[in-house]
Amino acid sequence: MYVGVDVGGTKIAVGLVDQDGQLLFQKSCPTRAERPAHEVIEDITVLIKKLVKESHKEMTDILGIGIGIPGMAEKDTGNVIECVNLGWKHVPLKRLMEKEFDKPVYIDNDASVAALAEYEIGSLKGADNSALITIGTGIGGGIIVNGKLHNGSHGIGCEIGHTIVGENFYDCSCGRNGCLETFASATALIRYTKKLIEETKEETIIIDKLEGNLDLLEAKTILDSAKEGDCVAVKAVNRFIKYLSIGLLNLINILDPEVIAIGGGVSKAGNYLLNLIEKNINNNKAFGDMEIAKITLARLGNEAGIVGAAMLCKHM
Template sequence: MYIGVDVGGTNIIAGLVSIEGNIIFKKSCPTLPSRGFDTVVKDIVKVIKNVINQAPNVEEVLGIGIGVPGVADKRTGIVINCVNLGWANVPLGKTLENEFKKPVYIDNDASVAALAEFENGALKGTQNSILITLGTGVGGGFIINGKLYGGTNNIGSEIGHMVIGKNFYNCNCGKNGCFETFSSATALIKYTRKLMEETNENTALRDYIGDNLDKLDAKIIFDCAKAGDKLALSSVNRLIDYLVIGITNLINLLDPEVIALGGGVSKAGDYLLELIENKISDKILFKDLDYSKIILAEHGNDAGIIGSAMLCKHS
């Protein structure tokens, strides 16, 4: 058995996970990152202890895996940069190893989600595949030659910061035109809000939110688009146009067998896949060859726990 811990900006979720990648027990607590690393890590320790006590035999727990929304040095266990948590060069791995006397493995949250899908989800059985997470931002995880790929400095899957166009606002990283400023839930909301502020066009969106644009969310926009609302469709089609550009770039670069889509935007389900399929065939470079199968990820919110635990198995 392993312990998997998903450390997010909102919640810390830990799980006891079987070697096969099945969650046996899980527990969570609020992150409250403004309290600082030392206080947050005490809560990480508490939630791990709560979970580890559910194991029939603590000695059967072979390691602890951690997923963080940032960059970690897998060799030293240092979280180099984690903007959402306000962490920079913090010794998370060593702190937990000293506490639990078990090996600790740390990686980016999107990468561990890819590992979860590879172990027993949408990417199972592949040798070369990609998970794209479409949420607040755009994240990615690569499986190359049957192994999780991170690159020389473990930042090799930061696909959200590929520059794919010129946008009306800058990314949080400081650049203009990043993938995630076009195809994330945040990007969809920002663009829809822009359209609603600039036009008096009738839209079903106002039936949901009235004049309070702060109530906009990706689900409402997709629901209205499905119903044929012109303004919502315009926003969704823009997201799809750039999502197809990003996916095509990845196909041309890595030629994966499968690309799985996760994150909040993927909850649009088959509607999302249909919109992608309608546009991607025109963008593919080698049109006479089969290109990557594009499907939905399977593990949802549990991907971070399962994938983090699987770091113990694959490291």
């Protein structure tokens, strides 16, 4: 049995997970990310101890602890290089946790960890070469190569969100211009739609839906409006799909995976989104008739973070 830890910007969730990836018991607490790293880590250790106690297990039942972080960690040392949302830089997370629990501790990026969960029990199951792309505030990714989570040589693993796909009207949080996540994340879709509305003054049902307050704009409103045929929304969604497809095709051309799963908040648009992506990819793929990766929706929800983190222990 393993402990999986999902460290998010707003919530820390921990869970007991068995060898088959089944989540048996979980607990959570607020991250309060404005605090120093050592206070947040202290809360993680307290939460794990409570989890084990309240599920009537002993620490000796736990074979290892896996932690998913919203950032990058060095593969060998388990030192967190950076988590922008948490304000962490060079935090020796693995060393601190191993000292506290005397168990092996493994750390990886949250999207990579979610890919591992999809590979174990979700829509990537059985696909030894596959990838998960999570589309939310940003774009994250995780890659499975030959049945193993690919985590690269420097902890970068899969930063598909920061691959350059064009020139954009605003810069990325990484300091460059043209990153995929500035074209094809929820944030990107919202920013471009606002720009369209403000610049073109075209009539749109989006304004009515928000009762005039554009600050309330969410990706869901845009996707729903596009489904209803609203011209502004359709234009914004088409641009979003165009660049997302470029990103996916780049991944396909480098990796040639069997399956790519789409997860994250935006994937709630379901088959509507999937059909648009499939159509665009089929029209734009290289080498015409060659068979390429199947695009599908991720199957797991929030539990992917805990389950995937725990599965790091199994895969090491």
